Amino acid sequence: MTIETETGENYEIKDFSLKDEGLKTMQWAESRMPVLQLIKKRFEEEKPLKGVRIGACLHVTKETSQLCEAWLAGGAEIYLCASNPLSTQDEIPAALASKGVHVYAWKFMDAEGYYRSIGNVIKARPNITIDDGADLVSILHKLKRGETDEEVEIVKKVIGNETDIIDEVWGGAEETTTGIIRLQAMADDGALLYPIMATNSSPCKNLYDNVYGTGQSTIDGILRATADLIASKVFVVGGYGHCGKGIAMRAKGLGARRVIITEVEPHAALQAVMEGMEVMSMHEAAKFADIIVTATGCKDVIRKEHFEVMKDGCLIANSGHFNVEINIPDLEALSTNKTQIRPFVEQFSLSNGRKINLLGEGRLINLAAAEGHPPEVMDLSFSLQALASEYIVKNKEDLAKMGEKVVQIPEDIDDNVAYLKCETLGVKLDELTPEQEKYLSSWRTGT
Numbered sequence: 001m002t003i004e005t006e007t008g009e010n011y012e013i014k015d016f017s018l019k020d021e022g023l024k025t026m027q028w029a030e031s032r033m034p035v036l037q038l039i040k041k042r043f044e045e046e047k048p049l050k051g052v053r054i055g056a057c058l059h060v061t062k063e064t065s066q067l068c069e070a071w072l073a074g075g076a077e078i079y080l081c082a083s084n085p086l087s088t089q090d091e092i093p094a095a096l097a098s099k100g101v102h103v104y105a106w107k108f109m110d111a112e113g114y115y116r117s118i119g120n121v122i123k124a125r126p127n128i129t130i131d132d133g134a135d136l137v138s139i140l141h142k143l144k145r146g147e148t149d150e151e152v153e154i155v156k157k158v159i160g161n162e163t164d165i166i167d168e169v170w171g172g173a174e175e176t177t178t179g180i181i182r183l184q185a186m187a188d189d190g191a192l193l194y195p196i197m198a199t200n201s202s203p204c205k206n207l208y209d210n211v212y213g214t215g216q217s218t219i220d221g222i223l224r225a226t227a228d229l230i231a232s233k234v235f236v237v238g239g240y241g242h243c244g245k246g247i248a249m250r251a252k253g254l255g256a257r258r259v260i261i262t263e264v265e266p267h268a269a270l271q272a273v274m275e276g277m278e279v280m281s282m283h284e285a286a287k288f289a290d291i292i293v294t295a296t297g298c299k300d301v302i303r304k305e306h307f308e309v310m311k312d313g314c315l316i317a318n319s320g321h322f323n324v325e326i327n328i329p330d331l332e333a334l335s336t337n338k339t340q341i342r343p344f345v346e347q348f349s350l351s352n353g354r355k356i357n358l359l360g361e362g363r364l365i366n367l368a369a370a371e372g373h374p375p376e377v378m379d380l381s382f383s384l385q386a387l388a389s390e391y392i393v394k395n396k397e398d399l400a401k402m403g404e405k406v407v408q409i410p411e412d413i414d415d416n417v418a419y420l421k422c423e424t425l426g427v428k429l430d431e432l433t434p435e436q437e438k439y440l441s442s443w444r445t446g447t
């Protein structure tokens, strides 16, 4: 549904009549994100984002609605599109549009709609970009470099032939591991054209959101898609980084009979072994698996030779950022038939007579079939994003002098969010006595 307002702004969302449902859902998230509410309250008083145009490409969920509310309170104009075709919760864009957010997002968008929406955000000439996976940044850079491909052509239909919109961007922030990897590669090649705050690299993000958020919500996605029992199953996790650790921990907690990890990095593999998990190659693990979930940021983690040895009925899902971790073309090539057996479950019949169930089209299962990370954990991540936006506005000259880099969020900002979260959870910390401070600092100075 495209809505043209009297002032000529347009939004592209599924159904504006979902607005009231969306507003109630927003209230639910609000009551579970206390740190972000404190920041919003301060933003309301200080208006640090007054007149700033924020272009955001994020999962359009109830948690993101609270980040938008904080930005609005700070005086920003917001242009928001989805960072994944399946992750939008359709009532949220309706509610956000009613609050003046320019939003272009609906669940089950096709590639044309996805890039048209990014085009609409770019057309607003953002001063700050906030990405989850770096698609918005990537398109802005392709436009500037004069590169063309199918995605850029879709964007150009919205913005015309303008190439210099990137020159109005002061800085950006990136939400996820895959986005940081893409941006760091651009910075290393000298191709990055403005500084980006690495929100994902802050402890307040990757220690909680990636581990506990992805852990719980990935299991939630599998359960909502299948309603299966985890207890007694052989559960394989591809990758034992932040996300993989969370998924494995929760699978174990739900009684999986065996939790098997596949890895390419020795320290991650050793950590898994010391945590009491088995580690083996995907080729070996695939033979026993009832459920396999990937969370690596890599491609082809499950491919032809693995499909060929899987048991009948195996469930496969992905929780890594892009839908390339499971090689779906390989699965299609081995199959004689494909049936949508339940929402978010496609059953592939292989020529060897076995059936393999692919969940959520191989896209982030926690956002495709469930609601993504719970608000309590996004309270930390989105508090950081709100403060990163304020930091970019206050320090844009210094950031410009630092050059086109991936920049860490200052430690004091991250610590402050962690202290506030402890406070809101009623977690009391001890304080160092003056003698303890002296003792510790004597080690630091060597005196």
Ligand SMILES: NC(=O)c1ccc[n+]([C@@H]2O[C@H](COP(=O)([O-])OP(=O)(O)OC[C@H]3O[C@@H](n4cnc5c(N)ncnc54)[C@H](O)[C@@H]3O)[C@@H](O)[C@H]2O)c1
Binding pocket: 176, 177, 178, 179, 206, 209, 210, 214, 238, 239, 240, 241, 242, 243, 244, 262, 263, 264, 265, 268, 295, 296, 297, 298, 299, 300, 301, 319, 320, 321, 322, 364, 365, 366, 372, 373
């Ligand atoms: N589902 C979500 O909501 C969500 C949330 C946060 C991050 N992510 C995404 O999940 C992915 C992983 O993020 P992370 O923070 O855990 O990253 P990480 O770097 O902490 O961990 C990735 C792990 O995967 C391993 N790995 C890489 N290639 C592999 C392969 N081919 N086979 C087996 N293991 C391999 C690495 O050695 C590493 O230990 C990224 O794409 C990230 O963007 C998703």
